Amino acid sequence: MVKVRKVVMSKNHLGTMEKEMQKWLPYETNGYGFGKLYDNGVAHITHVCDGGPKTERASIRCSGDEEYATSVKEELRKQDPDIGLLGEFHVHPWNGEPMLSNGDIKQLMDLKKARHWQFSMLMTKDGFQIWDVIDGCAHKIPCQIVNSNISKEGVLDRILKVTQNDVLTGKTVLIVGLGSGGSAISKYLGCSGIGKFILVDNEDLEAVNVIRHEGGLDDIGKPKTEICKRLIESHNPFAVVECHRFDTTNEIERLEGLAAQADLIIGSSGSAKVNHIINKISLERGIPAVYGGVYERATGGFVLAVLPNETACFNCLFKMASEAYSVDKEAANRYGLSEDELHQQQGLWINITFPSLILCNAALDILLSKKLKHNLFLYDSSMEIRKLMIIKSEECAVCNKETWIKSVSETGTSEKSVRLSSIRQKLRVILKRKGESHEH
Amino acid sequence: MQWYLLDKDRLRAELKLMERNGSNFRLCKDEYGNILWRGPLCIHGHYHNDVRLVYPENFPFEQIKIYVFEPMLPKANLHVHDDGSICPMKPDEWSPNWTGLAMYLKAIEFLDAFYTGRMSYELPPLTVPVYPSSPRNGSGLISILKEAFKPPW
Numbered sequence: 001m002v003k004v005r006k007v008v009m010s011k012n013h014l015g016t017m018e019k020e021m022q023k024w025l026p027y028e029t030n031g032y033g034f035g036k037l038y039d040n041g042v043a044h045i046t047h048v049c050d051g052g053p054k055t056e057r058a059s060i061r062c063s064g065d066e067e068y069a070t071s072v073k074e075e076l077r078k079q080d081p082d083i084g085l086l087g088e089f090h091v092h093p094w095n096g097e098p099m100l101s102n103g104d105i106k107q108l109m110d111l112k113k114a115r116h117w118q119f120s121m122l123m124t125k126d127g128f129q130i131w132d133v134i135d136g137c138a139h140k141i142p143c144q145i146v147n148s149n150i151s152k153e154g155v156l157d158r159i160l161k162v163t164q165n166d167v168l169t170g171k172t173v174l175i176v177g178l179g180s181g182g183s184a185i186s187k188y189l190g191c192s193g194i195g196k197f198i199l200v201d202n203e204d205l206e207a208v209n210v211i212r213h214e215g216g217l218d219d220i221g222k223p224k225t226e227i228c229k230r231l232i233e234s235h236n237p238f239a240v241v242e243c244h245r246f247d248t249t250n251e252i253e254r255l256e257g258l259a260a261q262a263d264l265i266i267g268s269s270g271s272a273k274v275n276h277i278i279n280k281i282s283l284e285r286g287i288p289a290v291y292g293g294v295y296e297r298a299t300g301g302f303v304l305a306v307l308p309n310e311t312a313c314f315n316c317l318f319k320m321a322s323e324a325y326s327v328d329k330e331a332a333n334r335y336g337l338s339e340d341e342l343h344q345q346q347g348l349w350i351n352i353t354f355p356s357l358i359l360c361n362a363a364l365d366i367l368l369s370k371k372l373k374h375n376l377f378l379y380d381s382s383m384e385i386r387k388l389m390i391i392k393s394e395e396c397a398v399c400n401k402e403t404w405i406k407s408v409s410e411t412g413t414s415e416k417s418v419r420l421s422s423i424r425q426k427l428r429v430i431l432k433r434k435g436e437s438h439e440h
Numbered sequence: 441m442q443w444y445l446l447d448k449d450r451l452r453a454e455l456k457l458m459e460r461n462g463s464n465f466r467l468c469k470d471e472y473g474n475i476l477w478r479g480p481l482c483i484h485g486h487y488h489n490d491v492r493l494v495y496p497e498n499f500p501f502e503q504i505k506i507y508v509f510e511p512m513l514p515k516a517n518l519h520v521h522d523d524g525s526i527c528p529m530k531p532d533e534w535s536p537n538w539t540g541l542a543m544y545l546k547a548i549e550f551l552d553a554f555y556t557g558r559m560s561y562e563l564p565p566l567t568v569p570v571y572p573s574s575p576r577n578g579s580g581l582i583s584i585l586k587e588a589f590k591p592p593w
Contacts, residue, residue, distance in 0.1 A: 252498060272532035276501045280536075315536050397450075397500060397537040405453045408539070 004117050005041030005196075005240045007086075007130050007143045009033070013048040014145060017123050020050055021091040028062035030055060031089045032069045036082050036152075037117055039170055040195030042238050043086050044152065047076055061103070064088060087130070089121035098122040098129040100138045108133045144237050152238045156193050164368055165193045169238075171367050172196040174262035176248055176255070176278060177269025178224040179203075180349055181292055183214035183231070184356040185268055185363075190232030192364055196240040197232055198258050199225040201269075202247045212349030248274050256281050264366055266359065267291040267314070279314035282306060283399055288366045289314070292359040294352050301355030303377040304390075305362040309399065311375045316393035316400075355379050442473050443499045450500065457541040465544065470494065477540055481508075483551040493543050500536035503529075504543040508551070517559060519550075526550055 013033070020029055035046040051057075052068025069085055076083045088111070092098065100108070100122060111118045112133065119141055120131045130141040156165055171194050175186055178201040186199065201224045205215045215227035225243035232241050248255045248269075259265055259281045267275045267289060275291050282289035286308045294301035306313050358377045365372060374387035397404045444451040458465060458477060465479030477493040489510035496502040507524045514520070519527040528543075528550040553559040 249502070252501075273502070273534065276534075276536060277498070280501050395537065397535075401449070404537070405449050409453050409456050 001116055002037055002039060003041055004037065004043045004086075004119055004132060004141055007043045007045060007119070007121075007141055008146060008237045009035075009045040009048075009143065010146050010149050012149060013045055014128065016048045017089050017091070017121070017128075020089075021093060021123055021125075024057055024091070025093050027057040027059055028093060029057050029091045030062050030064045032064070032072065032085060033087045033089055033121060034073060034076055034083055035086050037084065037086060038152070038195075038238065040238075040240050042195075042240060043117070043119070044238070045086060046083060046149075046151070047072075048089065059093075062090070085115065086117065087119040087121055089123065092122065092124045095125045098124045098127050100131050100133075104131075105133050105136070105138055109136065144233055146237055150237070155236060155238060159191070159193055163193050163364070167368060168193045168364075169195040171263045172198065172261055173264050173266060173363065173367070174198040174200065174259055175228075175266045175268060176200045176274060177267065177271070178228045179209070179268070179270060180212045180352045181270070181294070181356045181359075182266075182268035183224065183228050184349075184353045185266060185292070185360055186228040187214055187231050187235070188357060188360045189266075189363060190239060190241075191235045192360070193236065194239060194367070196242070197229075198242045198244065198262060199228050200244045200246070200248060200255065200258065201225050201228075202245055212347075212352060248277060252277055252281075256285075259285060259287055262287060264363055265289040266363060268356075268359070270294075275314050279306070279398060283308045283313055290359055290363050290366065292355050294347060294355055300378070300380045301352070301358075302379070303355055303359045303362055305366060305372060305375045307366070307372065307375070311372065312390040312392050313396060313399040315398040316396045317376065317390060354383075358385065442475075442497055443495065444475055454495075454540045457539055458544065461541055463541075463544055465491075465493070473497075477544065481548065481551060483548065484555045486551070486555050488551075491547060493540055493547065495540065500538065503531065503534040504538070504540060506543060506547045506550070508547070513554065516554070519559065520554075 017031065020031055023029070030051040031049055032051070033045040033048050035044045037043045049069075049072050051062070052065030054065035054068065056063045069088075073083070073085045090104065100120060104120060104122070108118065108120050108131070120133075122129050122131060128143075130143045132139050132141050153160070159165070173189060173194055173196070175182055175189075175197065178186060178199060182201070186197065190197065204221055204223055205213060205219045205227060207217075207220055209215070210217055210220065213224075213227075214231050215222065215224065219227050223243065223245050225245055229241040229243050232239055244254075244258060246254060249271075255277065259278075265278050265282055265287055267278045268291075269275070270293055278289055278291070281287070288308065289306045291304045291306070291314055292301065304314060304317055305311070355377075358379060362372075362375075362377065372389075374389050376388040376390050378386040378388070392399055394400055394403055395407070455467065458467075463477070463479065465477040467475060468478050469475050474497065475495050479491060480487065480489050481491045482488070488508050490507075492507040492509070494505045494507065496505065506526050506528060508526055509524050512524045513526065515522065521527065526547070528546045550559075
């Protein structure tokens with residue numbers, strides 16, 4: 001049973017409803033909305049009609065003509081068999097918020113017995129709102145009004161042949177962190193035909209962010225989640241986008257709840273602490289994850305794709321990943337900066353976007369169940385991408401916990417776990433062995 | 441829910457590591473339900489009667505916090521906080537592979553750097569600690585640290 005999560009309609013259809021309201025003032029009036037309901041919960045209204053000849057109108061009540069609605073639906077189905085009756089529109093010809101009355105709620109509950117997806121589009125002189133009734137309570141349904149009459153096939157026409165759209169429409173992606181990289185990732189994945197996004201970030205856009213974020217000057221002070229939602233929906237209105245603003249390190253259970261709905265988690269926060277939490281959730285629940293980060297003024301970056309219990313997890317690669325967030329003293333000296341200064345994430349957005357695009361590609365491969373040839377991608381500003389396949393580490397306390405616990409219990413020391421080796425040395429070793437198929 | 445209620449294997453490993461490597465710290469529980477190691481440390485003649493290694497609720501995904509009390513360290517740099525906690529590593533350096541024992545050693549390392557004046561405004565760089573390369577040899581790091589600082593245990 002598909003639950004309606006979002007309604008897409010054009011300005012023309014809204015205009016038709018307004019004309020109906022003006023036509024029958026001061027009486028209440030109604031009409032019907034027809035269209036398609038997609039698997040991801042998007043209801044697309046493609047046609048709107050009036051209430052029909054048998055509609056009864058009065059100043060505070062109105063009852064529609066169901067027979068007329070059915071005949072219009074049958075007529076529309078001759079053109080496109082997927083079209084159905086989605087909801088009733090309903091005009092309250094007075095000022096104020098468009099709120100359902102108790103009578104409206106009862107009426108909608110009755111209608112939903114026959115058509116569970118049915119919703120109510122309510123208009124007053126001051127506004128428009130779409131409502132659903134769940135367990136006897138009215139709930140708002142988000143509505144995206146688009147400028148012109150569009151179709152899903154039309155919007156996705158240029159990518160239909162390169163993506164398996166029927167697969168991606170049913171997928172949900174959780175993106176944690178919507179900064180420079182995360183905003184670019186949300187845009188490009190949004191343009192891939194993915195059905196649902198859950199966006200998590202706890203910050204507003206600041207002036208200092210604008211130079212390398214999808215949000216612009218007009219967005220300063222707005223939550224980054226809302227900016228990215230608008231961005232995704234402006235490219236693909238047939239995607240459902242949920243926004244959640246909270247600190248993932250303080251509300252791990254909430255993040256777990258959201259991850260349970262996702263087919264893929266993307267760690268784009270730039271925080272190792274957050275990525276460790278995502279790693280835990282990803283492994284416990286068997287949800288694939290992709291992590292990305294940049295280092296040294298974004299002249300280099302990494303993307304790590306994790307298939308739980310198959311490939312290396314974030315913690316297996318921790319030393320490598322940690323370098324992405326903690327620049328070393330040598331690098332700081334080279335740039336004539338203190339470590340703290342360098343750590344303040346200097347770097348051009350161009351250079352941050354490269355690893356973001358690699359991450360998007362890896363994410364799509366996972367969503368389309370393609371076999372991963374590589375799970376670690378290292379990018380540097382010389383436009384070189386090194387691709388590696390990293391196996392699970394025997395010393396990992398997260399994905400190889402039993403072995404690790406046995407090892408530390410037997411040896412009686414966690415010496416290995418405190419040994420700090422340079423990422424550079426580690427990378428050098430890996431790159432030297434590049435020809436081998438499995439390395440870590 | 442507290443980690444030690446969910447992950448008994450890890451708790452056992454943590455206890456074993458601390459017991460085997462001979463610290464005189466004992467395991468306690470604080471008013472928030474967090475478990476902690478608590479005991480004295482003497483580094484270069486500076487005696488702290490109450491050093492605490494507090495496991496957070498989300499351990500091992502969150503860092504163990506180190507507190508130095510009795511006496512508290514003077515707030516000589518940014519790595520010593522008002523509440524008595526110290527910052528022995530960058531937050532992003534933490535990994536679930538770190539254990540209570542590792543943090544115990546880190547506390548010793550921190551106090552050594554503090555009392556020998558080697559602690560600068562900046563944190564010790566990640567690449568500096570050079571521990572023995574024989575990872576399976578249990579005596580390695582502990583014995584070197586014990587030798588270096590000659591604590592009273």
